[in-house]
Amino acid sequence: MPDTMPSYVDSYVYLFGVLTLASFFWIIISGVILVIFGPDWWHVSAVGHFFNSTHFWSVQAFFFFMVLHLWAQFLMAAWRGGRHWTWIGGWMLFLLSILAGFTGYLSQNNFDAQWVGTQGKDAMNSVGVGGFFNLLNFGQMYGLHVFLLPMLILFLIGVHLFLVRKHGVVEPLPLDDGYDKENRRPTGSPVPEGESRP
């Protein structure tokens, strides 16, 4: 594995991944505390409200930085050089995180959650998964939210970070200064037959 950092990572855009990770850390810490005491606590006590809010705002930060991370990786085409599984794994993390956010919304155990559940169940039924994924089943949604989805996300983050370490940071895209050095003419201008230099 590479053990030095190339100079081109000296930019704030490379921090979005680790900021996402830091937000995820606080989501887990606050979420574990919520799980220990339960909805009857987080809805009524001041300390419960505090950890409920910490959990909520950590999620906001998580998605905020994850989307900025996605933009950065997209704009530098970071799937190059055999890094496609880092990119695909990132997408799986993104989609699973949306599902985790959704089941979390349903796990609030308040009127918002009921409203989302009763509206959303029709969408689930319309695509034929309602019998299996029942938004009105609090136990199912809560179980997915506090166990299955976090575990999957944790595992995929592990794979994601391993792949980043394994491949090293992707090289910046070649600079297009309007001059095609290889063929010694402006970029994009046609190269006559037989004149190309492989």
Added chain:
Amino acid sequence: MNGPGLQPPINAGPAWQYSFFNLSVPDLIVVGLMIVVFVLAIAIPFPGGDNDSTH
């Protein structure tokens, strides 16, 4: 859609609407902030960035 007596309990206030797009004012603020933070992350030079170099 809803009669005057039936209002959704979740009401995010005014929203920008175009076709199926629907972004509330808080949504727009967050998207705006994300663009600002992204541009700043690219524009602001990283401190101590010019000493090392293994490349």
